Amino acid sequence: MTSTAPVKVRIRGLRKRFSVKGRPIEALDGIDVDVEAGAFLCIVGPSGCGKTTLLRILAGLEEKTAGTIEVARDAAGKDARERPVNAMVFQEQSIFPWMTVRDNVAFGLKARGFSRRDRYAIVEPFIRRANLGGFEDALPHQLSGGMKQRVSITRAFANDPEMLLMDEPFAALDEQTKLILQAELLRIWEESRKTVLYVTHSIDEAIVLADRILVMTARPGRVKDVVDVASVFGRPRRVEAVKESAQYGELFGRVWGALREEVMGAQAAEAVS
Amino acid sequence: MRLRWGGERLLSVLSPVLLLALWELAARTNAIDTRFFPAPSDIFAAAVTLIRTGELWDNLSITLVRLAVGFLLGAVPGIVIGLAMGLFSPVRAILQPLVDGTFPIPKIAILPLFILIFGLGEESKYAIIAVAVVYLVLINTQAGVRNIDRIYLDVGKNYHATRWMMFTDVALPGAAPLILAGLRLGMGVALLVIVAAEFVGARSGVGYQIWTSWQVFQVDRMFVYLLVTAVIGFGTAVVMTFLERVLLPWKQP
Ligand SMILES: Nc1ncnc2c1ncn2[C@@H]1O[C@H](COP(=O)(O)OP(=O)(O)O)[C@@H](O)[C@H]1O
Ligand SMILES: [Mg+2]
Numbered sequence: 078m079t080s081t082a083p084v085k086v087r088i089r090g091l092r093k094r095f096s097v098k099g100r101p102i103e104a105l106d107g108i109d110v111d112v113e114a115g116a117f118l119c120i121v122g123p124s125g126c127g128k129t130t131l132l133r134i135l136a137g138l139e140e141k142t143a144g145t146i147e148v149a150r151d152a153a154g155k156d157a158r159e160r161p162v163n164a165m166v167f168q169e170q171s172i173f174p175w176m177t178v179r180d181n182v183a184f185g186l187k188a189r190g191f192s193r194r195d196r197y198a199i200v201e202p203f204i205r206r207a208n209l210g211g212f213e214d215a216l217p218h219q220l221s222g223g224m225k226q227r228v229s230i231t232r233a234f235a236n237d238p239e240m241l242l243m244d245e246p247f248a249a250l251d252e253q254t255k256l257i258l259q260a261e262l263l264r265i266w267e268e269s270r271k272t273v274l275y276v277t278h279s280i281d282e283a284i285v286l287a288d289r290i291l292v293m294t295a296r297p298g299r300v301k302d303v304v305d306v307a308s309v310f311g312r313p314r315r316v317e318a319v320k321e322s323a324q325y326g327e328l329f330g331r332v333w334g335a336l337r338e339e340v341m342g343a344q345a346a347e348a349v350s
Numbered sequence: 351m352r353l354r355w356g357g358e359r360l361l362s363v364l365s366p367v368l369l370l371a372l373w374e375l376a377a378r379t380n381a382i383d384t385r386f387f388p389a390p391s392d393i394f395a396a397a398v399t400l401i402r403t404g405e406l407w408d409n410l411s412i413t414l415v416r417l418a419v420g421f422l423l424g425a426v427p428g429i430v431i432g433l434a435m436g437l438f439s440p441v442r443a444i445l446q447p448l449v450d451g452t453f454p455i456p457k458i459a460i461l462p463l464f465i466l467i468f469g470l471g472e473e474s475k476y477a478i479i480a481v482a483v484v485y486l487v488l489i490n491t492q493a494g495v496r497n498i499d500r501i502y503l504d505v506g507k508n509y510h511a512t513r514w515m516m517f518t519d520v521a522l523p524g525a526a527p528l529i530l531a532g533l534r535l536g537m538g539v540a541l542l543v544i545v546a547a548e549f550v551g552a553r554s555g556v557g558y559q560i561w562t563s564w565q566v567f568q569v570d571r572m573f574v575y576l577l578v579t580a581v582i583g584f585g586t587a588v589v590m591t592f593l594e595r596v597l598l599p600w601k602q603p
Contacts, residue, residue, distance in 0.1 A: 096537045137508065161509070163506075164508065167504070167505070169501055171502070171505050175521070175524070184505070188510050189510070216599060216600045237480050
């Protein structure tokens, strides 16, 4: 990303302390980061370092303990129908088992007050572009894991948020499905260029998708390093082309270098406790 | 595999037939006391008579109406109160001790009180069934709401679902499997309670007929009405299964 793009999210000194049975647990210990509008930011870090917590705070599902989050709204009004600030794609299975694919995808639009006819018309092309055409009336239990995640992502895109928060959406999928969905995600994202904060534990996935990779320290989470990918791999981007290139290994080494000691540290801490 | 399955099915059909045949044989040869266990053919003959005179249908329909009215009077408030208790903690704080304190009372024990209040008419029957049903439905509904996976509430919140949508699109369908389980349990208990209530607190109905048949020692009639209760139990189970199919398509294999 060019540094001239306006900042969409400015996070300063973000802290989160949980209290478990009266004992404080520091999850986030002063996160500072700027995310440019339209940028795809990947967040990697050892497990338990607070990645999910960071997204949940941004999603309004968790209160922050300290710090500031400024989001530059595209348009600010009081109309419930206006574009929402964010939509979250959750790590675990989160589509409603009792709703059809169409109703799942249209959930956000329904909450915003669109009539049934309007919202079905709006979600139609999203469903088609996500290769879910023909499954509009299917129930989630009839879908494969990969298709369920497609529905979850499509639900977020169809609501047209200013910012997408994605928490390891492909973590539970097999390698081939993951490759296909990554390519799909890139294609759909490149059409809309929304600001994305994407958590992953896969360095490979981060390089393939990201403009910048934010590496977090072991818990309590801080920013360890920010690795620029956009200057190496431009857009539109092809998953295969990225993986075949020589710079891929270089980037991988850089991210892994930053991550390795944190992961080992986290494991040592786990062994002690 | 297929053959074995077919064979097992045959066995399942054969075993009751065989039992009936043995019973008939034992009765005819006086190997068992026919005063207590009349021959199946005699029971069948009694059933035919009861059907022909219309007596069976009269009593069956009376019991079915009591079941249906009492069940609805218990199930609807059970669902509403259960949802309220599951969703709103103040409601839970107020009602939980009352529920916990009164639930252990065997419901049939309240029958004399209800007869005192409502008399021997239909109302006392409705009331006793309703009370038996309301607890099971309420407790299951509440558990259904409270056990909804947090993730679905998070999705609702992240997408700014209104309170009403949280209720209609998340809480209600999320709790539906347990609500229906509660209704099924409630139906079973309702049948138990109505038969017992009709023993002593009614002048008609299937339970009343079982009781009077015993008192006048018409054991074949008693067996016919016992059979009727089995059919009612089976019938309500079929209805519940049908409801689950229709209301919970997402739970079907
Ligand atoms: N609701 C919660 N209550 C208490 N502790 C929590 C809660 N959510 C997360 N944590 C703790 O905060 C830390 C960060 O968790 P999380 O953000 O889920 O990590 P990550 O997504 O990076 O694996 C972990 O130690 C976790 O146990
Ligand atoms: Mg996580």
